[in-house]
Amino acid sequence: MEDRKITRRQAIATASAGAIGALSVVPFSSFGLNTSQKLAIHGGEKVRQTAWPEWPVWDKTAENGIVEMLRSGNWWRGSGGHVAEFEQKYAALMGTKRCLATASGTTALLVAMHVMGVDAGDEVLVSPFTFIATYNVIFMNKALPVFVDTDPETFLINPAKMEEKITERTSAILPVHIYGLPVDMDRVNAVAAKHGLKVIEDACQAWLGEYKGKKLGTLGDLGCFSFQNSKNLPTGEGGAIVGNNDEIMDRCFSFHNCGRPFGSVQRTSDYPIRGSNRRMQQIQALMLLSQMKRIENDANLRLENAKYLDKKLAEIPGIEPYKLVTENARSAYHLYPFRFVSEQFGNVTREKFIAALRAEGIPCSAGYGRQNHDGLIEDALNSKGYKRLFSEQRLKQWREENILPGNDQLAKEAVIFSQSMLLENKTDMNDIVNAISKIYENRNLLV
Numbered sequence: 308m309e310d311r312k313i314t315r316r317q318a319i320a321t322a323s324a325g326a327i328g329a330l331s332v333v334p335f336s337s338f339g340l341n342t343s344q345k346l347a348i349h350g351g352e353k354v355r356q357t358a359w360p361e362w363p364v365w366d367k368t369a370e371n372g373i374v375e376m377l378r379s380g381n382w383w384r385g386s387g388g389h390v391a392e393f394e395q396k397y398a399a400l401m402g403t404k405r406c407l408a409t410a411s412g413t414t415a416l417l418v419a420m421h422v423m424g425v426d427a428g429d430e431v432l433v434s435p436f437t438f439i440a441t442y443n444v445i446f447m448n449k450a451l452p453v454f455v456d457t458d459p460e461t462f463l464i465n466p467a468k469m470e471e472k473i474t475e476r477t478s479a480i481l482p483v484h485i486y487g488l489p490v491d492m493d494r495v496n497a498v499a500a501k502h503g504l505k506v507i508e509d510a511c512q513a514w515l516g517e518y519k520g521k522k523l524g525t526l527g528d529l530g531c532f533s534f535q536n537s538k539n540l541p542t543g544e545g546g547a548i549v550g551n552n553d554e555i556m557d558r559c560f561s562f563h564n565c566g567r568p569f570g571s572v573q574r575t576s577d578y579p580i581r582g583s584n585r586r587m588q589q590i591q592a593l594m595l596l597s598q599m600k601r602i603e604n605d606a607n608l609r610l611e612n613a614k615y616l617d618k619k620l621a622e623i624p625g626i627e628p629y630k631l632v633t634e635n636a637r638s639a640y641h642l643y644p645f646r647f648v649s650e651q652f653g654n655v656t657r658e659k660f661i662a663a664l665r666a667e668g669i670p671c672s673a674g675y676g677r678q679n680h681d682g683l684i685e686d687a688l689n690s691k692g693y694k695r696l697f698s699e700q701r702l703k704q705w706r707e708e709n710i711l712p713g714n715d716q717l718a719k720e721a722v723i724f725s726q727s728m729l730l731e732n733k734t735d736m737n738d739i740v741n742a743i744s745k746i747y748e749n750r751n752l753l754v
């Protein structure tokens with residue numbers, strides 16, 4: 308496979324030098340495009356003339372049920388069965404015993420972390436290549452996020468770098484299946500078992516992604532999902548926790564419902580444990596029940612198109628699609644990521660590449676940044692509470708060790724396409740490949 312890639316890359320380099328006719332492999336212009344034409348960013352014609360699909364997509368057939376619920380006045384989960392119905396169906400989809408619906412992915416993480424015992428003064432190992440919510444929830448629990456370096460090839464937490472970050476305060480690992488890519492959960496769970504740590508999966512971008520035959524979010528102690536508007540399963544705002552342990556899931560339920568007794572959470576008083584209101588509303592559940600009808604077909608279509616892109620994009624010098632941690636896994640493709648390696652692309656900067664690609668009618672953006680240097684971190688570490696909870700020496704050491712070269716590299720190289728672009732057909736994927744090929748052919752004009 309690798310050999311073929313090198314041969315192909317060498318062939319492309321020759322092609323771009325003007326020897327297309329002499330090649331035995333199919334050149335860039337295989338989809339009917341003359342890639343040497345003027346770039347759109349320089350006033351040429353765009354490769355892609357038509358719009359990409361809108362997201363989210365609404366199914367009007369769900370409207371009668373929603374109107375009925377609205378007219379009934381039974382809007383919260385306590386007065387209707389839609390949230391419980393969604394929980395039962397989502398658990399079945401994930402292959403877990405239980406699911407608890409929550410107001411958002413953030414609240415799912417907050418509940419899960421509290422129930423898993425992440426407490427003030429604890430430390431939590433976490434990926435830095437993620438959305439702000441992942442480490443915000445650690446701060447909300449008054450714990451210290453300890454960032455573990457990213458493997459730039461997989462875009463994910465590097466399990467080989469986890470143990471060196473463990474201290475006697477570490478209580479949990481929060482791996483993130485970012486963009487829907489599966490973290491190497493066997494290795495994460497092995498480290499957790501060795502050091503007695505809890506594992507809470509941030510599967511907020513990973514519905515129906517899989518690792519060794521199991522759904523992402525079902526491999527740790529608890530898994531958390533988001534159903535925010537942009538997500539592959541959207542309801543504006545919404546979230547869920549999945550798990551197999553009844554006692555733990557009862558505690559999650561109780562905590563998310565102000566600490567009221569639930570199941571094995573005993574009625575010693577009206578509120579036997581601490582809690583908060585993190586409940587999902589009936590309207591969110593009805594929307595999700597409707598959205599769930601398409602989720603499996605969508606996931607399969609994204610996978611098919613992503614596999615096609617993987618193959619085609621890997622043939623272009625400087626374009627490195629994500630690498631799966633094992634062949635026995637599938638991404639959920641919340642976003643389709645690749646690395647743009649400027650040195651192999653005529654030293655064109657990533658920013659110029661992105662601007663040129665957008666001009667060709669292919670929406671794309673940079674991935675996450677150096678989140679381990681996010682301003683809110685110093686805001687927290689300098690707060691009265693954190694100074695009480697952590698010694699000056701520990702915070703100094705934290706700052707000194709907050710050096711993540713793998714993540715820094717990825718923050719410079721990542722480029723992403725949105726999931727809805729993967730809901731098109733092969734011709735549309737060819738537009739993506741053609742546009743990048745065209746930019747590659749014209750790379751000298753971009754430096």
Ligand SMILES: Cc1ncc(COP(=O)(O)O)c(C=O)c1O
Nearest residue numbers: 411412413438440441511533535
């Ligand atoms: C990786 C990750 N974690 C957590 C969240 C938080 O989810 P929500 O926005 O539903 O609160 C998100 C949402 O974008 C996310 O992408």
